[in-house]
Amino acid sequence: MAKLNFEFRKRLDAIIDGDHHNYCYQCGACVADCPAARYSPDFNPRQIMLLALLGQEEALIGENSPIWLCTNCYTCYERCPQDVRPIEVIIALKNIASGGKRAPGILEQIQKSVNEQGRTVAWSPLVDRRRKELGLEPVKPVPVEEIQKLLEE
Ligand code: SF4
Ligand code: SF4
Numbered sequence: 001m002a003k004l005n006f007e008f009r010k011r012l013d014a015i016i017d018g019d020h021h022n023y024c025y026q027c028g029a030c031v032a033d034c035p036a037a038r039y040s041p042d043f044n045p046r047q048i049m050l051l052a053l054l055g056q057e058e059a060l061i062g063e064n065s066p067i068w069l070c071t072n073c074y075t076c077y078e079r080c081p082q083d084v085r086p087i088e089v090i091i092a093l094k095n096i097a098s099g100g101k102r103a104p105g106i107l108e109q110i111q112k113s114v115n116e117q118g119r120t121v122a123w124s125p126l127v128d129r130r131r132k133e134l135g136l137e138p139v140k141p142v143p144v145e146e147i148q149k150l151l152e153e
Pocket of ligand 1: 026045046
């Protein structure tokens with residue numbers, strides 16, 4: 001039987017605004033329309049809420065955590081009859097994992113690309129060359145300085 005980790009649960013509680021996430025009664029309504037659950041058998045927001053209630057740190061932010069499969073679509077927020085807002089719990093978990101350098105390496109690359117180029121996928125001249133070969137327009141410029149200012153704030 002899983003042992004309750006109060007310390008991790010308190011840490012999570014402190015990040016989430018309010019205590020709505022503690023009222024999950026495990027009905028599974030959030031799973032029914034979740035796109036990540038539909039395409040990945042490893043992802044289940046109901047199970048994530050249960051693990052959060054139990055404070056299961058390793059399962060939630062460890063190497064094999066499923067939280068990174070969530071698309072942040074907010075469907076679970078709308079579906080939950082208890083106003084648990086599973087997405088807010090998942091975002092808080094992602095922030096804890098990132099702060100503790102436990103996020104997948106690819107996220108660091110994406111962050112670097114957004115900081116430097118304002119894009120989640122890095123651009124290089126090769127990209128436009130390939131687009132030209134495919135008969136596509138060059139990639140449009142993005143207001144990098146505006147994005148950097150927003151990120152700073
Ligand atoms: S988060 Fe809401 S919808 Fe999902 S299992 Fe818990 S009570 Fe049900
Ligand atoms: S926000 Fe995440 S957990 Fe919620 S429905 Fe979308 S993919 Fe599923």
